[in-house]
Amino acid sequence: MNEPLKFRKKPEVVEAVQVLPENVELLRNWMPQGASIHIKGNEDLWIEWRTILGPTRVPSGDWVLRSESGFFETMKPLPFEARYERDVSVAQLTHVEQFGEDNE
Known part of the structure; x- marks a missing residue:
């Protein structure tokens, strides 16, 4: 071999929830057992x-990701936006996203 081989990162689908006050209930049901959610005031x-590496603390605005293998990790907003885009498979689209405005 005369030069290094080139590799491309495999496509990866993760579940992700941003730590925001409006996502508290979702986070409670989705986070690993033993996770605790702390709220002080309206925004803190x-x-x-x-x-296994010790305690993990995720502040408001950061993202929590769960890989297909169930591994949780955290990511700041800018790297998250640079690395991931929303998976818009039909299974995840809302009714309005699939069919337009609800005109009942």
Whole structure:
């Protein structure tokens, strides 16, 4: 071999929830067992849970990701937006996104 081989990162689909006050109930049901959600006032929100590397603390605005294998990780908003785009498979689209405005 005369030069390095080139590799492309495999496509990856993750579940992700941004730590925001409006997502607290979703986070409670979705986070790993033992995770705790802390709220002080209207906007001060963070999540904590223990990993094999020690405690993890995720402040409001950051993203929590769960891989297909169930591994949780965290990511700041700018790297998240640079690396991921929404998976718009039909299974995840809302009724309005699939069929237009609800004109009942």
